[in-house]
Amino acid sequence: xxxxxxxxxxxxxxxxxxxxxxxxxxxxxxxxxxxxxxxxxxxxxxxxxxxxxxxxxxxxxxxxxxxxxxxxxxxxxxxxxxxxxxxxxxxxxxxxxxxxxxxxxxxxxxxxxxxxxxxxxxxxxxxxxxxxxxxxxxxxxxxxxxxxxxxxxxxxxxxxxxxxxxxxxxxxxxxxxxxxxxxxxxxxxxxxxxxxxxxxxxxxxxxxxxxxxxxxxxxxxxxxxxxxxxxxxxxxxxxxxxxxxxxxxxxxxxxxxxxxxxxxxxxxxxxxxxxxxxxxxxxxxxxxxxxxxxxxxxxxxxxxxxxxxxxxxxxxxxxxxxxxxxxxxxxxxxxxxxxxxxxxxxxxxxxxxxxxxxxxxxxxxxxxxxxxxxxxxxxxxxxxxxxxxxxxxxxxxxxxxxxxxxxxxxxxxxxxxxxxxxxxxxxx
Amino acid sequence: xxxxxxxxxxxxxxxxxxxxxxxxxxxxxxxxxxxxxxxxxxxxxxxxxxxxxxxxxxxxxxxxxxxxxxxxxxxxxxxxxxxxxxxxxxxxxxxxxxxxxxxxxxxxxxxxxxxxxxxxxxxxxxxxxxxxxxxxxxxxxxxxxxxxxxxxxxxxxxxxxxxxxxxxxxxxxxxxxxxxxxxxxxxxxxxxxxxxxxxxxxxxxxxxxxxxxxxxxxxxxxxxxxxxxxxxxxxxxxxxxxxxxxxxxxx
Ligand SMILES: Nc1ncnc2c1ncn2[C@@H]1O[C@H](COP(=O)(O)OP(=O)(O)O)[C@@H](O)[C@H]1O
Ligand SMILES: [Mg+2]
Numbered sequence: 180x181x182x183x184x185x186x187x188x189x190x191x192x193x194x195x196x197x198x199x200x201x202x203x204x205x206x207x208x209x210x211x212x213x214x215x216x217x218x219x220x221x222x223x224x225x226x227x228x229x230x231x232x233x234x235x236x237x238x239x240x241x242x243x244x245x246x247x248x249x250x251x252x253x254x255x256x257x258x259x260x261x262x263x264x265x266x267x268x269x270x271x272x273x274x275x276x277x278x279x280x281x282x283x284x285x286x287x288x289x290x291x292x293x294x295x296x297x298x299x300x301x302x303x304x305x306x307x308x309x310x311x312x313x314x315x316x317x318x319x320x321x322x323x324x325x326x327x328x329x330x331x332x333x334x335x336x337x338x339x340x341x342x343x344x345x346x347x348x349x350x351x352x353x354x355x356x357x358x359x360x361x362x363x364x365x366x367x368x369x370x371x372x373x374x375x376x377x378x379x380x381x382x383x384x385x386x387x388x389x390x391x392x393x394x395x396x397x398x399x400x401x402x403x404x405x406x407x408x409x410x411x412x413x414x415x416x417x418x419x420x421x422x423x424x425x426x427x428x429x430x431x432x433x434x435x436x437x438x439x440x441x442x443x444x445x446x447x448x449x450x451x452x453x454x455x456x457x458x459x460x461x462x463x464x465x466x467x468x469x470x471x472x473x474x475x476x477x478x479x480x481x482x483x484x485x486x487x488x489x490x491x492x493x494x495x496x497x498x499x500x501x502x503x504x505x506x507x508x509x510x511x512x513x514x515x516x517x518x519x520x521x522x523x524x525x526x527x528x529x530x531x532x533x534x535x536x537x538x539x540x541x542x543x544x545x546x547x548x549x550x551x552x553x554x555x556x557x558x559x560x561x562x563x564x565x566x567x568x569x570x571x572x573x574x575x576x577x578x579x580x581x582x583x584x585x586x587x588x589x590x591x592x593x594x595x596x597x598x599x600x601x602x603x604x605x606x607x
Numbered sequence: 608x609x610x611x612x613x614x615x616x617x618x619x620x621x622x623x624x625x626x627x628x629x630x631x632x633x634x635x636x637x638x639x640x641x642x643x644x645x646x647x648x649x650x651x652x653x654x655x656x657x658x659x660x661x662x663x664x665x666x667x668x669x670x671x672x673x674x675x676x677x678x679x680x681x682x683x684x685x686x687x688x689x690x691x692x693x694x695x696x697x698x699x700x701x702x703x704x705x706x707x708x709x710x711x712x713x714x715x716x717x718x719x720x721x722x723x724x725x726x727x728x729x730x731x732x733x734x735x736x737x738x739x740x741x742x743x744x745x746x747x748x749x750x751x752x753x754x755x756x757x758x759x760x761x762x763x764x765x766x767x768x769x770x771x772x773x774x775x776x777x778x779x780x781x782x783x784x785x786x787x788x789x790x791x792x793x794x795x796x797x798x799x800x801x802x803x804x805x806x807x808x809x810x811x812x813x814x815x816x817x818x819x820x821x822x823x824x825x826x827x828x829x830x831x832x833x834x835x836x837x838x839x840x841x842x843x844x845x846x847x848x849x850x851x852x853x854x855x856x857x858x
Pocket of ligand 2: 780
């Protein structure tokens with residue numbers, strides 16, 4: 180056995196040592212045991228793994244999570260003005276008092292921790308995560324499947340009247356939370372999922388979404404602003420024929436965030452867009468790792484990731500489009516860009532295309548640049564103060580990602596948060 | 608209004624002197640034109656006046672109503688009343704024309720301690736002015752200069768000038784790239800702004816713009832200096848004989 184694998188397995192053993200996987204997990208026990216076996220055999224990610232060469236996984240894999248101070252502020256809660264069904268987790272534990280009643284027409288919602296035998300979820304729990312382990316291992320997702328203590332199971336059999344909003348409250352400076360959600364959008368239904376909040380000092384979240392034929396899944400997430408929090412999240416999505424998947428993530432602050440998105444286009448004429456805007460100032464590492472597999476005809480996928488970095492912040496993008504043999508008429512697009520507000524920050528990008536079909540259109544572009552001096556001068560020459568002009572251009576830079584949000588009210592909400600971040604920076 | 612004395616400018620990055628002692632005084636209510644061959648330093652003069660980086664002033668001064676321009680940030684110069692219509696207006700993807708212009712108007716007002724213009728007043732005014740310049744509502748909604756033709760960009764410059772109502776307007780080759788109709792529109796826009804309290808410095812390569820915007824004074828710039836100053840007839844002379852004669856005469 181090689182030394183790297185051995186050390187990764189030792190890391191897994193140490194992480195699992197003394198951790199009790201939920202024992203009476205009932206229907207999910209089998210999936211959890213499988214996942215546990217996977218983690219033990221692959222071990223946990225190491226700096227020496229190709230897939231982690233830009234981002235140190237240590238904090239995410241360590242036996243103990245680290246402390247994260249709470250970020251106290253008096254801003255209006257994210258998505259606060261939107262009509263939504265609220266499901267609240269405090270440091271990774273579901274809070275019935277703070278949540279709405281878990282009923283909404285068109286949906287079947289249960290809590291992972293107390294769901295009795297739910298056949299649809301039993302079939303899905305860990306399934307997309309498992310298939311997402313090839314061709315690249317994602318041990319932290321397997322760890323999640325094995326150890327998740329809570330989460331929600333949502334089946335949308337019709338289109339509900341409002342979004343479901345998962346709110347992750349962080350109150351304990353030492354919390355170490357693992358949540359696993361499973362969502363199934365049945366044929367023809369449409370579900371909007373909102374997520375926001377820091378969740379915990381250390382957060383490992385896995386979201387598996389199965390989108391049936393002609394179904395739609397819309398996802399808007401704002402990751403919490405606690406500076407010292409770290410998080411690894413996995414979003415696994417499978418798309419059926421003529422289905423739609425749209426996901427947008429806003430990340431401001433956070434010492435370490437790794438967001439992995441794994442999308443499988445399995446039905447013809449499906450459409451998957453994934454976008455992100457990340458704003459980092461100082462001690463900030465943000466990693467978007469995306470893997471899109473085209474395994475059907477005439478599908479469109481689009482990745483748009485934008486990062487604004489300053490004061491030594493680090494942005495990482497690893498994006499891959501894999502077009503399998505037979506996935507003709509694939510339209511794959513990938514764009515990752517960073518705007519460096521000073522010379523101290525860094526952006527590391529690895530865009531990849533792997534194509535086994537001949538009739539495809541795939542493109543990718545990755546750029547890293549500073550504020551355009553000519554544009555800045557033009558704005559200033561019209562009387563716009565320098566800081567305001569830079570904010571303008573920063574918002575303009577991010578606009579392409581935010582525009583991926585279909586719902587205008589939600590897009591406005593995100594833009595409001597971006598402006599808030601910029602205003603606070605200009606003031607400091 | 609605008610007074611430039613012995614202005615010497617070199618490139619910051621290179622040891623290249625571009626302006627070699629420019630003297631120029633534009634009085635309120637007057638239109639001055641600067642003509643000159645390519646590369647003589649006309650755009651550089653306009654950039655240095657408005658505060659673009661990359662240039663180093665090695666001598667002389669420039670004042671607007673007695674205030675030292677060269678000591679101000681670009682936005683302060685704008686608020687003080689200086690406006691530059693760019694030779695090459697910049698495209699700014701993602702920044703809407705309307706938002707941009709409203710922010711510009713109100714930033715200047717704020718800097719001068721004036722009350723901000725309300726959204727309704729702004730809309731009313733911009734619609735009227737855009738109409739005069741044949742700029743349609745769809746163009747106003749687009750990002751700044753993005754997808755505009757050369758002529759549309761120049762008209763957009765004049766629209767900005769009209770909305771900002773500056774004291775001193777510097778127009779850098781606002782006629783270049785315009786067909787006859789577009790040039791008339793632009794000239795009408797400029798003429799509408801002519802006012803006793805306002806000065807103009809019109810930089811142009813050709814005499815034809817000056818048929819529409821009648822200058823009071825014409826300067827010829829060559830090799831970083833004003834080499835000759837005269838009345839409107841000087842522009843006609845350039846039109847007929849080119850620069851060679853004048854340059855030979857002053858050499
Ligand atoms: N940023 C710059 N970098 C290099 N050369 C410059 C720069 N700006 C101006 N110049 C040079 O200075 C001279 C004057 O240019 P410019 O002011 O654009 O002339 P004009 O507008 O009269 O055609 C030219 O030789 C030009 O190449
Ligand atoms: Mg020029």
